[in-house]
Amino acid sequence: xxxxxAILSTLTLTxxxxxxxxxxxxxxxxxxxxxxxxxxxxxxxxxxxHHAIKESKLSKDYVVNKLSCNDLSITAFVAQHxxxxxxxxxxLESYRHSGHVTIAxxxxx
Numbered sequence: 001x002x003x004x005x006a007i008l009s010t011l012t013l014t015x016x017x018x019x020x021x022x023x024x025x026x027x028x029x030x031x032x033x034x035x036x037x038x039x040x041x042x043x044x045x046x047x048x049x050h051h052a053i054k055e056s057k058l059s060k061d062y063v064v065n066k067l068s069c070n071d072l073s074i075t076a077f078v079a080q081h082x083x084x085x086x087x088x089x090x091x092l093e094s095y096r097h098s099g100h101v102t103i104a105x106x107x108x109x
Contacts (some may be wrong), residue, residue: 013073026081033058038069038077046091060099 026042028035033056040052053063069077075092079085 031081034069036068037063037067038074041069041074041078041088042082043083044088046087048068049088064092064095 028039028071033052036057037049037052037056040049043049053060056063058067063074067074072080075089079082079090082088
């Protein structure tokens with residue numbers, strides 16, 4: 001009975017780890033700036049992501065609000081495929097605009 005339990009535990013652990021390794025493997029299909037940004041974001045390294053955005057000459061506002069990675073927003077892509085989604089999405093969210101403007105006072109000259 002102990003042997004069967006040990007075999008099942010080993011098999012379950014092996015299948016689980018194989019699935020995790022396969023899920024984390026991403027492959028870039030081109031060398032575009034947007035693909036580079038998506039890949040750096042998924043790798044979970046803020047400094048590398050910052051440099052990729054800077055080298056692309058895209059604004060951080062554009063990257064956060066308009067860029068899509070595999071038909072997902074960059075934050076959703078990082079949440080699904082990233083190695084450090086909380087850290088990267090916290091960095092990216094600081095550049096997200098809310099789209100709400102309030103005018104407190106208007107005066108005429």
